[in-house]
Amino acid sequence: MSRLITASRFFLWLAILGVSCAMLIAAGFYLHLRPGLPPVHQLLDTRLQTPLRIYTSDDALIAEFGEKRRTPVTIDQIPERQLQAFLAAEDSRFYEHFGVDIIGLTRAAVELASTGEIQSGGSTITMQVAKNYFLTRDRTFARKFNEILLALQIEQELTKQQILQLYLNKIYLGNRAYGLAAAAQVYYGKSVEDLDLAQMAMLAGLPKAPSAFNPLANPERALTRRNWIIGRMLDLGYIQPDDYETAINAPLTAHYNAPKTEVSGDYVAEMARSEMVARYGEAAYNDGFRVTLTVKSENQTAATSALQAGLEAYDRRHGYRGPVDTSDVVPADEDAYREALDNHPKVEELYPVLVISIDEDEQNAKVYSRHLGEGFIPFEAMTWARPYRSVNSVGPEPSKVSDVLSVGDIVYARREPTATEAAPLTEDGESVTDSLAAEPVPVIKPVAMSLSQIPDVQGALVSLDARNGAILALSGGYSFSQTKYNRATQAMRQPGSIFKPFIYLAALEQGMTPATIYNDAPIVQETESMEPGWRPKNAGGEFRGPTRLREALYRSRNLVSIRLLQDLGIGTTIDYLRQLDIPTDHLNRDLSLALGSGSMTPMDMARAFAVVANGGYDVHPYLIQSIEDSEGRLLFEAPPAILCDSDCDQLRESTPTVEVGFPAIRVAERLANARAVYILHSMLKDVIKQGTGTAAQVLERDDLAGKTGTTNEQKDAWFSGFNHELATTTWVGFDQPATLGAREFGSTAALPVWIDYMRVALEDMPAANMEQPPGIVRVRIDPNTGERASPGQENAVFEIFREENQPEERASNGLSGDSEDANLPRNLF
Structure with missing residues (x-):
């Protein structure tokens, strides 16, 4: 008996010694590690890595940039059942323990002792918060001890609800989704509150191993994990048996959902991204900035559609260039079809398709698309496809399908919507599934399509608020996915005749009038700076003789423009262009300047016409309206533009700054005489009323003015048009001229691109004409001489003048407008 007591005492003291040693070791670790532990209160101030999001002025999402997709939510926004699903999967005793689950840790210790490795970890949700926010993912004992210490601190300083909120916003759930809200969107295209029980359990199964239990990569393992969690929820009393049966039998409905952008505006999104990185560096991608642009969603959608439609229309006019590729067709082998199409991406709304058969009656071509499955192209959808021979000629119109397509051709086609289809498509062309239904919503097959091709030609559209320079819409090419090159801001192109209004404005400022007569006749210049024997001519080759400046502008007469520049002087004109803040570095210093030689970007041109549109005030394009941080605090707001006629420097100096380099207002000083600009408005309205822009009359507005532009050999085509509030420029050409x-x-x-866009942009906009400034008079003139008309002259027309430049009164001498032109000015010679 004494031996038993002695042995018991020995083992008791041994146990006490072991516990004491363990406590001493633990205390030693605590004293060693405690000074290096971060303060827990930092958790409440932690900035989660949240992507940069860019919105239109009317709050439509254009783009999202950042490695991590995350949308932080509060605990109140998360349904109770979703919380219970995570507790069942990760930490069912969460509300009972003090941050550390002794049972879980004991299990982990046994695994370490028996295998030499920590396998399950035994981490509580609180410990995972400590690890995710403060620690590395190294599977070491030291890191685990730090995790335990931090978990104990977190539980002392934060509530359970705060801990859960931190956890559910931080965890990685696969497919670049960080946090519960992002995962709900990625896998189901839903907000958190719209998920059903099966979907909640699926998301709750992801933290353990986002790759292994991913429903997209490993659906079978994901289903097993989901059903286990549903069973745990039943065992824990979180759900009823009926709920269990419904959820356990629900099909997998997860599919990848790309960020849902609401507006097609990749070019403006990239411009905004670049500016944000310039301002904030790499933090732009992670700090959750919300950027609101000046772009209107309706305008931007119209700009993208109008430019794409215009480029496709040009492309069709010049014929069908044939298939983009060919492939051997193995009948009824869908895998082979998909493989043949692998190297051909979808471009905007054009799908790559493989021709797999042609009907015997040659009325349809059967095609396969990896996005849409089987479809067909009827013959009537390819009658446009006359074979391309050269830029100026096409072959005969096809009479049957085989004149255009052959089996094995890979071509691009546009999906034609039909009234019989039962379901919409996602952005990638896949059928949308109803996540609450047992089966996907069917799409009626085969899909009707129309033959198309990706245009070789490119273009740009820039639309500005003429009053302040805000970019209302911008498109820099047919497809951003093809090339990131933004032709609206980067393409230096020859402006051609679209440049003439600025030469005419210089002339009006110097006292010439719309009635000034110039001779539209041949001219030959021999100068060192120009090619020998330079013989400019008008489009069409004809000459009209004595011509008023108004008529010369709306008919775009080249010879008149050259003579006008010759009288103004090239140096004087360049100085005036600088006054208008038009870039002159790439403009020619010779008479070809009158024809728009040199180069400018579409943005430069749009801005120059905005100055004309607003009455002569200096404005500069800007894109970002405001920037907010992740908490919704306003960091920057674009200052309003104040139009200034005098004492502009004093106004500018008295303006306080709201951010370094950004004044509270932007002073837009006058660059051009208001009366000269008003007269130019009138002259450019005639371009649409009776000149080269008459097609714009389809818009049925009386406030529109503009100018067409075409360069030598038709390498660049332009149109800039405006009313007093809106200025829009379009350009079409090849990247390699x-x-x-x-x-x-x-x-x-x-x-046509301009018209399609402005039809939308001007909808519901009242007429916006420039108000007539003081000092403008309206006088009847002789259209042949530009002089004041004789009393009773039948062919007289009205013209507007600056008061001091109006034609002098003349005595009636019985001559009509058909009299000898004895008094015609020297400009004719």
Whole structure:
């Protein structure tokens, strides 16, 4: 008996010694590690890595940038059942323990002792918060001890609800989704509150191993994990048996959902991203900035559609260039079809398709698309496809399908919507599934399509608020996915005749009038700076003789413009262009300047016309309206533009700054005489009423003015048009300058794009005409001489003048407008 007591005492003291040693070791670790532990209160101030999001002025999402997709939510926004699903999966005793689950840790210790490795970890949700926010993912004992210490601190300083909120916003759930809200969107395209029980359990199964239990990568393992969690929820009393049966039998409904952008505006999104990185560096991608642009969603959608439609229309006019590729067709082998299409991406709304058969009656071509499955292209959807021969000629119109397509051809086609279809498609062309239904919503097959092709030609559209320079819409090419090159801001192109209004404005400022007569006749210049025997001519080659400046502008007469520049002086004109803040570095210093030689970007041109549109005030394009941080605090707001006629420097100096380099207002000083600009408005309205821009009359507005532009050999086609509030420029051409074709001009290639866009942009906008400034008079003139008309002259027309430049009164001498032109000015010679 004494031996038993002695042995018991020995083992008791041994146990006490072991516990004491363990406590001493633990205390030693605590004293060693405690000074290096971060303060827990930092958790409440932690900035989660949240992507940069860019919105239109009317709050439509354009783009999202950042490695991690995250949308922080509060605990109140998360349904109770979703919380219970995570507790069942990760930490069912969460509300009972003090941050550390002794049972879980004991299990982990046994695994370490028996295998030499920590396998399950035994981490509580609180410990995972400590690890995710403060620690590395190294599976070491030291890191685990730090995790335990931090968990104990967190539980002392934060509530359980705060801990859960931190956890559910931080955890990685696969497919670049960080946090519960992002995962709900990625896997189901839903907000957190809209998930059903099966979907909640699926998301709750992801933290343990986001790759292994991912429903997209490993659906079978994900289903097993989901059903286990549903069973745990039943065992824990979180759900009823009926709920269990419904959820356990629900099909997998997860599919990848790309960020849902609401507006097609990749070019403006990239411009905004670049500016944000310039301001904030790499933090732009992670700090959750919300950027609101000046772009209107309706305008931007219209700009993208109008430019794409215009480029496709040009492309069709010049014929079908044939298939983009060919492949051997193995009948009924869908895998082979998909493989043949692998190297051909979808471009905007154009799908790559493989021709797999042609009907015997040659009325349809059967095609396969990896996005849409089987479809068909009817013959009537390819009658446009006359074979391309050169930029100026096409072959005969096809009479049957085989004139255009052959089995094995890979071509691009546009999906034609039909009234019989039962379901919409996602952005990638996949059928949308109803996540609450047992089966996907079907799409009626085969899908009707129309033959198309990706245009070789490119273009740009820039639309500005003329009053302040805000960019209302911008498109820099047919497809951003093809090339990131933004032609609206980067393409230096020859402006051609679209440049003439600025030469005319210089002339009006110097006292010339719309009635000033110039001779539209041949001219030959021999100068060192110009090619020998330079013989400029008008489009069409004809000459009209004595011509008023108004008529010369709306008919875009080249010879008049050259003579006008010759009288103004090249140096004087360049100085005036600088006064208008038009870039002159790439403009020619010779008479070809009158014809728009040199180069400018579409943005430069749009801004220059905005100055004309607003009455002569200096404005500069800007894109970002405001920037907010992740908490919704306003960091920057674009200052309003104040139009200034005098004492602008004093106004500018008295303006306080709200951010370094950003004043509280932007002073837009006058650059051009208001009366000269008003007269130019009138002259450019005639471009639409009776000149090269008459197609714009389809908009049925009386406040529109503009100018077409076509360069030598039709390499660039332009149209800039405006009213007093809105200025829009369109350009069409090839990236590597080449002729658009002998029958392509600004009026045929660029103006239709402008019309399609402005039809939307001007909808519901009241007429916006420039108010007539003081000192303008309206006088009847002789259209042949530009002088004041004789009393009773039948062919007299009204013209507007600056008061001091109006024609002098003349005595009636019985001469009519058909009299000898004895008093015609020297400009004719």
